[in-house]
Amino acid sequence: xxxxxxxLINEAKHEIPEIEPADLADLIGRVAIFDVRESDEYxxxxxxxxxxxxxxxxxxxIDKHIDDPGEKIVVYCAGGARxxxxxxxxxxxxxxxxxxxxxxxxxxxxxxxxxxLPEALSNDQRGRYSRHILLPEVGEEGQIRLLESKALIxxxxxxxxxxxxxxxxxxxxxxxxxxxxxxxxxxxxxxxLHNLDRVGQSKVESARETLTALNPDVKIITYDERLSxxxxxxxxxGYDVVVDGGDNFPTRYLVNDASVHLGIPVVHGSIFRFExxxxxxxxxxGPCYRCQYPExxxxxxxxSCAEAGVLGVLPGVIGTLQAMEVLKxxxxxxxxxxxxxxxxxxxxxxxxxxxxxxxxxxxxxxDESHPPAIVExxxxxxxxxxxARAG
Amino acid sequence: xxxxxxxxTSLRGLTGGSSEVEVPAGRLGEVITxxxxxxxxxxxxxxxxKGNLRRxxxxxxxxxxxxxxxxxxxxxxxxxxxxxxxxxxxx
Ligand SMILES: [Zn+2]
Numbered sequence: 001x002x003x004x005x006x007x008l009i010n011e012a013k014h015e016i017p018e019i020e021p022a023d024l025a026d027l028i029g030r031v032a033i034f035d036v037r038e039s040d041e042y043x044x045x046x047x048x049x050x051x052x053x054x055x056x057x058x059x060x061x062i063d064k065h066i067d068d069p070g071e072k073i074v075v076y077c078a079g080g081a082r083x084x085x086x087x088x089x090x091x092x093x094x095x096x097x098x099x100x101x102x103x104x105x106x107x108x109x110x111x112x113x114x115x116x117l118p119e120a121l122s123n124d125q126r127g128r129y130s131r132h133i134l135l136p137e138v139g140e141e142g143q144i145r146l147l148e149s150k151a152l153i154x155x156x157x158x159x160x161x162x163x164x165x166x167x168x169x170x171x172x173x174x175x176x177x178x179x180x181x182x183x184x185x186x187x188x189x190x191x192x193l194h195n196l197d198r199v200g201q202s203k204v205e206s207a208r209e210t211l212t213a214l215n216p217d218v219k220i221i222t223y224d225e226r227l228s229x230x231x232x233x234x235x236x237x238g239y240d241v242v243v244d245g246g247d248n249f250p251t252r253y254l255v256n257d258a259s260v261h262l263g264i265p266v267v268h269g270s271i272f273r274f275e276x277x278x279x280x281x282x283x284x285x286g287p288c289y290r291c292q293y294p295e296x297x298x299x300x301x302x303x304s305c306a307e308a309g310v311l312g313v314l315p316g317v318i319g320t321l322q323a324m325e326v327l328k329x330x331x332x333x334x335x336x337x338x339x340x341x342x343x344x345x346x347x348x349x350x351x352x353x354x355x356x357x358x359x360x361x362x363x364x365x366x367d368e369s370h371p372p373a374i375v376e377x378x379x380x381x382x383x384x385x386x387x388a389r390a391g
Numbered sequence: 392x393x394x395x396x397x398x399x400t401s402l403r404g405l406t407g408g409s410s411e412v413e414v415p416a417g418r419l420g421e422v423i424t425x426x427x428x429x430x431x432x433x434x435x436x437x438x439x440x441k442g443n444l445r446r447x448x449x450x451x452x453x454x455x456x457x458x459x460x461x462x463x464x465x466x467x468x469x470x471x472x473x474x475x476x477x478x479x480x481x482x
Contacts, residue, residue: 155482157482244482246480246482247480247481247482269482270479270481271479271481271482272399272400272401272479272481273400273401274400275399275400275479277476277479292449293446293449293478294446294447295445295446296478296480297445297447297448297477297478308401308481310481315482343474345400345410347400347410348410352454352474353454354451354455354456354476355454355455355456356456357456357459359458
């Protein structure tokens with residue numbers, strides 16, 4: 001005996017429970033809701049907490065969203081037919097608490113329950129970010145999150161260049177770049193944001209041109225100024241994460257104190273000749289830069305890249321690791337380097353991970369109720385012991 | 392019965408270019424004394440006038456910062472790695 005489509009739906013509705021829109025409305029936040037329509041239908045409007053999982057993908061992808069087969073699941077479509085079949089299939093797969101929304105999204109809307117236009121990617125974006133979307137840890141949701149994120153990069157130099165390129169390519173929606181310098185021919189051995197045509201041009205403008213050409217989705221905000229006690233809080237405010245690619249100690253202490261002040265995580269990278277260090281400073285949950293380095297070395301013991309030289313690919317390695325940490329922080333996946341210092345020696349090609357801790361006497365982060373005041377450092381750096389604190 | 396001290400690039404000029412130096416195991420203070428007896432210029436870089444570690448130099452025994460262990464009293468056992476890690480600012 002062959003069954004018509006209507007027979008199949010009747011049979012499914014007989015086998016699985018249906019839920020009234022009003023009952024689902026009471027359960028919002030305590031139930032996993034899947035919209036099993038096609039993406040073009042979903043984009044016209046959906047239940048706010050629902051995840052799009054078109055029927056064609058449902059059976060293959062459900063386990064990436066649901067860990068416990070006994071979890072309460074509600075599926076819906078436009079009118080309740082496709083979702084009845086979807087619920088029947090899920091029940092057969094062992095999901096024991098699945099119901100289908102009676103009357104579907106149409107009745108949900110006509111009954112006056114809330115709905116909205118979901119944040120969705122354009123078709124171009126689905127193509128551009130398809131290799132991200134394929135990752136269950138990222139998906140369309142994660143990509144939307146990246147597009148809504150804001151990362152600030154301090155320094156459009158050796159570390160800032162690869163970090164900015166990868167973050168722009170990844171679709172981090174807003175990238176701020178702080179640098180007061182102009183492109184110099186000696187930069188081009190490692191600062192891959194820039195090129196020979198841009199020599200003499202401001203680094204932030206050169207960065208904007210490169211990054212916009214790579215990914216026009218990304219909004220680039222440039223700060224063509226030297227980071228200082230006067231401007232640092234204003235510049236940092238509103239960013240989700242700061243990438244420290246500075247090239248001197250005063251800037252690094254300033255970045256630290258401002259980020260602790262505002263509670264913004266810093267992805268730290270620093271380099272010397274063939275060696276680099278990477279870590280994440282997560283204010284008040286992990287150590288900060290001052291916990292790790294309470295005092296800067298005297299200038300004669302701390303030569304810069306300009307004085308000491310650096311192998312050009314080294315900032316490429318370290319800046320790229322910083323970009324990786326930024327994406328993890330923005331997506332909320334994996335274990336960041338908070339509390340761990342990753343060291344890299346290019347000559348021996350060795351990575352090591354050292355444990356770093358919060359210093360209970362840290363002048364910057366030991367007391368959350370008294371964030372550090374922001375003070376200017378000269379090139380010799382005010383000793384950390386006298387870091388000012390807000391009253 | 393020796394430990395290995397890893398010398399960072401920035402200090403290798405003071406150890407004749409060596410990136411690793413073997414020293415007898417023991418208290419960290421003794422390990423550093425051994426090291427600086429061999430390379431006196433390194434001593435000045437690591438220790439202040441009072442013989443305390445300078446605050447801009449971090450020393451790790453195995454994976455741990457000695458500030459959170461026993462400082463210069465930390466026992467370094469045979470085969471353990473001591474890492475000297477100065478702050479670097481380049482970018
Ligand atoms: Zn701290």
